[in-house]
Amino acid sequence: MFTILEKRLLAENIYSMKVAAPRVARAALPGQFVIVRADAVGERIPLTIADYDAREGSVTIVVQTLGVSTRKICALEAGEALADFAGPLGRPSEFVHLPVEELQKRRFIFIGGGVGTAPVYPQVKWLHEHGVGADVIIGAKNASMLIYTEEMRAVAARLYIATDDGSAGFKGLVTAQLEALAAAGSRYDECVAIGPMIMMKFVALTTKKLGIRTTVSLNALMVDGTGMCGACRVTVAGRTRFTCVEGPEFDGHEVDFDEAMRRQGMYRTQEQRAAAIAAERAAGHQCKIGLDR
Amino acid sequence: MANRIPRVPAREQDPATRAANFKEVCYGYDLAEATAEASRCLHCRNPRCVAACPVGLQIPDFIAALREGRLADAAAVIARDSSLPSICGRVCPQETQCEGACVLGVKGEPVAIGKIERFIGDWSLEQPGTPAAAPAPRNGRRVAVVGSGPAGLACASDLAKMGYGVKIFEALHEVGGVLVYGIPEFRLPKERIVAREIEAVKRLGVEFETDVIVGRTVTVDSLLDEEGYDAVFIGSGAGLPRFMGIEGENLNGVVSANEFLTRANLMHACDEAYDTPIRTGRRVVVVGGGNVAMDAVRTARRLGAEATIVYRRSEAELPARAEEVHHARQEGIDFRMLTNPIAVLGDERGWVRGLRCVEMELGEPDESGRRAPVVKPGSEFEIACDAVIMALGTSPNPLIASTTGGLETTRRGCIAASEEGATSREGVFAGGDAVTGAATVILAMGAGRRAARAIDDYLKQK
The missing domain is CATH 1.10.1060.10 (Alpha-helical ferredoxin)
Structure with missing residues (x-):
C-alpha cells in the first residue's frame, strides 16, 4: 500500500497527490510515469509523474477525473492509501543523458496543455537545476483550469500562458501562442509538448512548419506498463512501437496521431457503461434496464 | 497383467x-x-x-x-x-x-x-500446516529473485530450503507470473491451486515485494551493491508480444493474446466487480497454435464469442498440449489449419471487420525440423470477424539486460546463461523464458532449480 501524504484540488476535477513511494522517488527521472491501482479491484492506469523527492521518498501525481478509475483515485484522501504505485516506467527524457554544456546551447520551448502541464514541470525543473533555461507555454480552457503556473514560474526562463477564452494570458490555443512567439522573433531548437493527443498533433504540425525538433509524450492505453501486453502500440515513422518501454516520448513529427487517438477509444463503450453503472450505484439506484449485468 | x-x-x-x-x-x-x-x-x-x-x-x-x-x-x-x-x-x-x-x-x-x-x-x-519440506536454519546469506513466475518460485524455494534469505521482486501487483496473468482459471484454478502453492513457498520463509520493476524501480546492480544481496536470480519471463507486421495490425479490435489474457486473468475483467474492461467481439479469430493461442480462444469462447484458430501449419504441428486442442474442439472452437493472415481489414471507423488470409501447404522441413508452410498461389480469402487476437509468441524484454552492467545477451536478445544458469556477470544467474524464450512452466521450474544449486555452489566458494 502507498499512503497519500497530501492531496490538493488544483482546478475543477484536477487533483495533485503526493504519495509515499520511496523506491519510485529514488529512481524517477523527468519523462517517466507510474502505473497506479486504487484498490484491490481497480484497473492499472498509467499516470505521469509531476514531481518527486528522493529525500522525502515521495512522488507527486496529477490526476483528472475522467472515468471510473481516475474518479476512484481522486476520491481517496490524504492518510488513505493506493493499492499499487509501480514505476518509474518508460524511458526518461532524452536530455537527461546529454552533457549540460550541450543542453545550455539549445533553446527549449515546453508546451503543457491542461493536465499535461504537470509532467512538463519536472522536465523544466530538471533543466533549471542543471543551469539550463527553458521557455514554457501553459495552455488551458480558461483561467480557472490553469494548473502549475506558480511552480512553473519558479523554474521557467519565460512563462507564457494561453487560454481559449483569454481569461488569462494570451487568447487562443498554445499553437497560436507559439506562432506569435516565432513571429516576434523567438527562435527555438527543441520543443517538448505534453497534453491532449489533439493538442500534440497540432503542436507537431506547427513546429514542423517552424522547423523545430519536437518531442511528445503519449498517454496510450496500457495494462501492465512493462512491455508485456502491447496495448500501447503506436506507429512512429511507420514502425510499431510500444509506448511503455520505448516511449512514452517520441519524435512528434513521426507519430501517427490519428491512429493513436483512435486507439485511445478502444474501450470507450465499456468505460461509458462502467461509468453509468458506477453513477447508478452511487445514487443507490437499482438498475432496471440491465446496465449492471 | x-x-x-x-x-x-x-x-x-x-x-x-x-x-x-x-x-x-x-x-x-x-x-x-x-x-x-x-x-x-x-x-x-x-x-x-x-x-x-x-x-x-x-x-x-x-x-x-x-x-x-x-x-x-x-x-x-x-x-x-x-x-x-x-x-x-x-x-x-x-x-x-x-x-x-x-x-x-x-x-x-x-x-x-x-x-x-x-x-x-x-x-x-x-494437508494443513505440514509443509512438504521444512525451511533450513538461516545461513546469513541473501539472494534476490527477479520475477515470481515458475522459474523464480522454484529457485526461491530451493534456496530457502538450503538456508538462504530470499526475496522475490515482482513487477505486477500480484505474484505468480504467467500462472496468474497468463494461464486461465479453467486450466489452473487461482485461489484453490496457485495461491496455495505460493503460500507454501511463503511458509519456507521466502519474502515477496510486488510493484518492483527490476530495471526501472531498482536495478540488478543496486540490489547487489546497495541492498546487499549476495546473488541475484533473473526469472523475469518471456517479454514483449510479437506481432506479424501485416497491414491493419494496429486497428481497433486487434490485441495480443498477452493483453487479452492479462485483462481476463490478472485483472479479472470478466468479473463485474472489477474495473478493468475487456472487449471480446462476436466473432474472434486467434492467430497461432500454441498453448497461449488455445487459452485465448477458449477464453473468448467463454465470453460468448464465436471463436476460430488460424494456424499456418497443419494439426500435427500444433505446438499446444494435445489435451488443450482436444478440449478446445469439444468446446466448439473452429480450427482453420494451413491458413495464414496477410492483412487485417478495417471498417471506416478503424475497427476490425475481417482477416485476409492465404491457404498454405507444407513444403520442405525448415530449421525447426518441421515442414515449412508455403503459400498456395491464388488462394486468398477473407474471414469476417470483429476481433483478432495475435498469439505468436514473444520477443525478449530488453529492460533488465540493458540496465545491468556486464550482462550479455544472445543473438536473439535473451539473457545468455549456462545450463546451470550462470550469466556473464559474476553473482548474477538467470533461467526460464528470459533465457530460453517462451517455453513451458516445467522447463522454467527446472532452470530455477538448477540455478539455485549453482548459486549455492557460488556462494559457498565466495
Missing part, C-alpha cells in the same frame, strides 16, 4: 456447460481412481519417464507410494524435485515428456502420470 487395465479417464465438466463458465475443465482423480491408475505402472527397471522429465521427478517411486496408500511419502518424493506438483500436473505437456516416454504407450495408453501428480499435489495442499 497390470497393463490390461485401461487408462482411468479423468472426469471433466461437460463441454457445452464449461464453454460458458471459467470453472476448471478437468476434475482430476479421486483416491480410488488415482490408485487404480497407479496400479498400471510397470515399474520399469530403467524408467524412461524419469529421463523424459525436465526436473527428473522419481515417477515410479511416487506412483508406488500412492498405490500402497502412502500418500505423504508420495508427496515427499515429488517435493524433492518439484515445488509445484499441482501446477505441473495440470499444465505440463506430458505427451512429449513423461507420458510420451512411457513404455505402456508403445502399444496402448501411457500411465496418466500428469493426473496422478496432480492428485498427489492437490492432496498435499489439503
